[in-house]
Amino acid sequence: MHPSQDVKIAKAKGRPMLQWVGKKPLSTVPAYPAQHIERFQLETASDPVADLNWSDWPERYPRGGLLFHGDNKDVLAHLLANGFRGKVKLIYIDPPFDSGADYVRKVNLRGTASAKLDGEDYSLGEQVQYTDIWANDNYLQFMYERLLLLRELLSDAGSLYLHCDPRRGHFIQCIIDEVFGAENYRNELIWKRSDAHGNVGQGTEHFGPVHDKIFFYSKGDRPTWNLQYTPLNEDYVKGFYRYTENDGRKYKLDNLLGPGGATKGNPVYEFLGVVRAWRYSKEKMQNIYDAGRIVQTRPGTVPMLKRYLDDSKGVPVQSIWTDISMLRGWSGEKEEYPTQKPEALISRLMQSSSNPGDIILDCFIGSGTTAAVAQKLGRRWIGCDINKGAIQTTAKRLQTIIADQSVAEDAPKQRQGSLLPDADKAPPKPAQLGFTVWRVNDYDLQIQHNEAVQLVVEYLGIQRIKTDAFFDGTRGNRLVKIVPFNHPLTPLDLDSVKRELDGRPGEERDILVVTLGMELTARAWLERHNRNRPINRIHLIELRTDKKYGGIIQHEPASAEVAIQRERTPDGDMLTVEIQDVMSPSIVARLSLDTSLFRAQIPDWRAVVDCVLIDTAYNGEVFNVCLSDVPERKQEFVQGRYALPAPPAGSTVAVKIVDMMGEEILLSRQV
Template identity: 35%
Template sequence: MTQLNLTDNERQFIIDTIKQGKPLPKEYIYKLYADDEDVFLFWNGRNETVTNAVLPFHSIEHIDEPRREIEKEPELFDTTGRQLKGWTNKLIWGDNKLILSSLVNGPMREEIEKEGGLKLIYIDPPFAVGADFSYQITVNGEDVTKQQSIIEEIAYRDTWGRGISSYLSMMYERLRLMHQLLAEDGSIYVHCDWRVNSVLRLILDDIFGNDNFLNEIIWRRHYSHNDGNRYGCVHDSILWYSKSRDYIWHRQYLSYDEDYVKKNYNLIDERTGRRYRSVSMNAAGPGPGRYFGKIFLNPPPGTHWRWSQERIDEAIKEGKIYFTSTGVPRYKQYLDETEGLPVQDIWLDFYGVSSQSNELLGYATQKPEALLERIIKASSNEGDLVADFFCGSGTTAAVAEKLGRKWIAADLGRFAIHTTRKRMIQVQRELKKEGKPYRAFEVLNLGKYERQFFFGVPANIPQEKQEQLLEAKQEKYVSLILEGYSAQRVHEHKYLHGKKAGRFVHVGPLSVPVTKTLVEEVFEECRQNLITQVDILGFEFEMGLVPYIKDELRQRGVDIRLRYIPKEVFDKRAVEKGEVKFYDVAYVQVKPYIKGKTVKIELTNFTTYYTQDDLEELEQSLKKGGSKVVIENGQIIKLTKDQNGILQREVLTKNWVDWIDYWSVDFDYEDKKEIIRIEENGEVKEVWTGNYIFENIWQSFRTKKNPKIELITAPHTYEKAGKYKIMVKVVDIVGVDTSHIVEVEVK
């Protein structure tokens, strides 16, 4: 047993401090672990425990542009060309800590391993204390800034809550999980800048090992930048680590320019007339090393550095080796035999996404496709699985799809998921047009299990046990939601849980949607007690409730308002600061056109009550001569204050269509049940959730090139006569989903 180098006084001080429950001074921590390692990475809040929760993934949408002409592998596709088998790419909405934990420890790990494992991870995590994660949307020619959601703000504030130590804790746990998920021959690229590259390097060394550090890549994202009183910051860093010494690597090259050729390939072979350069026959042989611009003396097994005698003999025979007057051997490296200039660890050949670029999606942290193309080509093979767990606008997934890789992309932000969904559909369309292959992808989330996890109800226990736990915590749950809604608890009614500003409040269930039956029970209690106004809060709502309430229940004397409960209610800080926003459920109207077995759907109306800004506050703070675009109560308004202080309001959303960013249709919604895989008592079983997967058959959405949206679908023809339920999904310009079901009968 190692003896601690401590005096008696130091030992007693440590014992007394621990007994009193006080924090131990850092110098004593270092002394206690002095013999363990030469260097120990420690920060306030470091925790070796990594989340191991396993939450089932809900498949809420399946997207595969129909391929009508099938020539190869018919067993993989149905008669319309929709993918039936094989890997389906994953776009996952939620907290990436829970997503990673569920991938590492859950049933989907087996699916990943069947594909050869996860070969490459690229992440571009938040790395600026004051980072701006808002995004731009355009309405009738005016740019509108959409702020990040409260849940994103809270997650980000938590990241920097205690400064660099809390940032390290956030990244450390996630990087530990990513390390576990990577295949043995996989690697990770971590994008950062000068603010955090030094500390990220330390925790990556801690997790992956210093021996597996390959490069710090310097990417010049700007040509010039004015930083005032210091040198302009024009570059980011990309830290590249491997899981082991045996990893995937393909040397990347730059095309030679004319000046480089003239300067370096300045010799002409008199025998062949070909340009060449004279290369030293050193021990490692000609050419660059294994990494981006580095040569190592001890290469990994399987790396052939030295010249074999066979190769030397062949080169002499071909006239490629000659000897100088002093007898030193030299090698002729012909220009037409080289692939170009090897890429080094400083990348100067492309910049960030410009305001004029066709790639631009209005996303502040968007990176150029060329950057990801180089990384994916260098560190993965065609058919490999790559991932991005801070996917933002979806650049990694888009480039992976174009390069024939499989992918997983995840993000906390609703708008990030929506932006990536649109982008990937556009990639599918482009590849289809070019006659190139592509894969289906599905949109996943953790659904009710994520909410239950926040509330302390595990997913890996029997359903009956889950319901018992939820019932035991019902009062705590109701009180929590009412506090987030700033409502007072009332106890004299069965279905009316609270009251706010003259309106009664019902808190819907945690794990199932608010149903028509439940709404009717709330209505009946209101009617019997002569209550005329009530808000019903829920995480999910049964289809068709809004028109039913509008057309029937309000006509019978009770003003019922449906409002979504946001995830933020589970964050105590957001509740205490009054930052939790509940939004009204939007209203969608559609009209079917039926002719025989063919149906078309027209989108006829959309109503939302979304509010982002405090109009009165902005009016007072707006400076003379200034203008501001705001969102209030379902209207996007441009405020302008002239030099005399006179305020003018211009409503930009002149028509309900202005709110629509994307809509899609599943013409046979109940065709495919949603089956999830749940692990209970060490066994994995498949369970039907009671829901169906939305199979995205047709969609229309706005793009930078084409901001117009179609309001009538292409015709869809059913194979058999009968009744069908059609689901219409609308995503508005701020990224919120609203769905509607209509039933049709074809003959």
């Protein structure tokens, strides 16, 4: 596919229409190619993929889960250009809330939950996952563009669930009304996400915010819908199920009259001496009576229907949800990922608006909860995120789930039972036992931009501006723009600074541009711009070469010593992979130690390793996971030594080691 291919996007035609500065509808969007970088597939006796109809799945993609790393605008355009238009049954998204917060996850070494290092725990501090800093207009345009793309991907029977908080919910709903049409509004769901808010009673002058909103819209007028139920509460049972049969069955008495009477078309006839408009036909009424399910307390009174407690499915789920708890540390599914949502919440949405085998999409995948629930409930899934940590967390989580699904029959039932309304009901068969990881638009996987920005901000003494969507902060009397570190400064970057200043005629401050490196043409652009210019001069700090500030982003990569060899045994050739040492300079620096002290205090290299993956036939491009060592608990270590059937002579064996900060080490050897 050519990188400049344009994907056409239909206009939004709904009302009302919210206006903001810079509002621009999408008519076309460029679609970039995707690079296949990793594959995880478990081979089993029965292949679940063969049991599904995959005729709606584009041929260019393997049949299984799809996990994309990249800006979701690029990923959604790629999906539209490559056969997924109108194929997705359910979309759940939990986008940034425009909260002005930096979302972080706490990182610790493995196996050190209770250990101490000079009185401190082995904490690596907080790792920035993403920064939720927007100006209102930019946030609205960001959401508008993505909702336009998401609508194109939904099938006519598809549904959208958008998770947000009350601060921007009213704006978001106006945008969804415009994109999807107000007539396709289904519900505003209220989820009580916490018990109480800590700042209430400590000087704040508002009620405690303890809920989120979830907007539910359909693509058309006939969405997939499966009514869900919650159990009857004890007080209701005591108050209404007051009668008991001789065999102990509890029941209540229910109305047999037709809703709306005769005017609504309900049949009118005499039954047990009473003439009324009834709920059922006379023949069906007689059959119910013969079955002993109708009671007339005395002659002349209106007969009542016996409804047994053990026949009740429960109460249809309403729009306020207080029965799904927030995630807590002991829940068993917490990934230490900011904004992670409980599986039970996503499960209810997914079971309501999709069926096994349907395609589910989440383009803000985060910790991977949507993909995890889809995998457990027998749905096909697509996820994407711009954050590398989100991709790694999701991949590890799915590997563990799929491994559980491939073992004995009882294991998946135990793990998945909590997602099903009926605990005795067997979980759906997995739609797939593998997934692939892709990269769109060549996003850099080695350096986390958010972390690097935070480092620069602290080092240079920059004051962050939470309300400016373009400039990152101020330093003295200068506005600061930090250019993304995954590319050198170019004239295009400087043009964007100039355009921003042209839109702010009252802004007289100079500008400080911070970059990792620069093209020669960018220096010439700066000289032209600053020549004889009294205001808005642009100053530059090039971190790689600056004599005063250079060296801040010097990154010493993690390294490992791995022995890979072929061994002849009575059972045939075996491959042994033994990791002998792993060293992560980033982790050592985080702990404020030198290497020798780190070695003395933490002698087991496995403490710094999050997971180990092995490919026994690496082709240099796609990493096929043949063995995955992902400890289920943070207190556990990877094994470190592995034995596998030997591949054909001359094969290249690759070992991928991911440390606790998310840095990847890839070593390969021919055997």
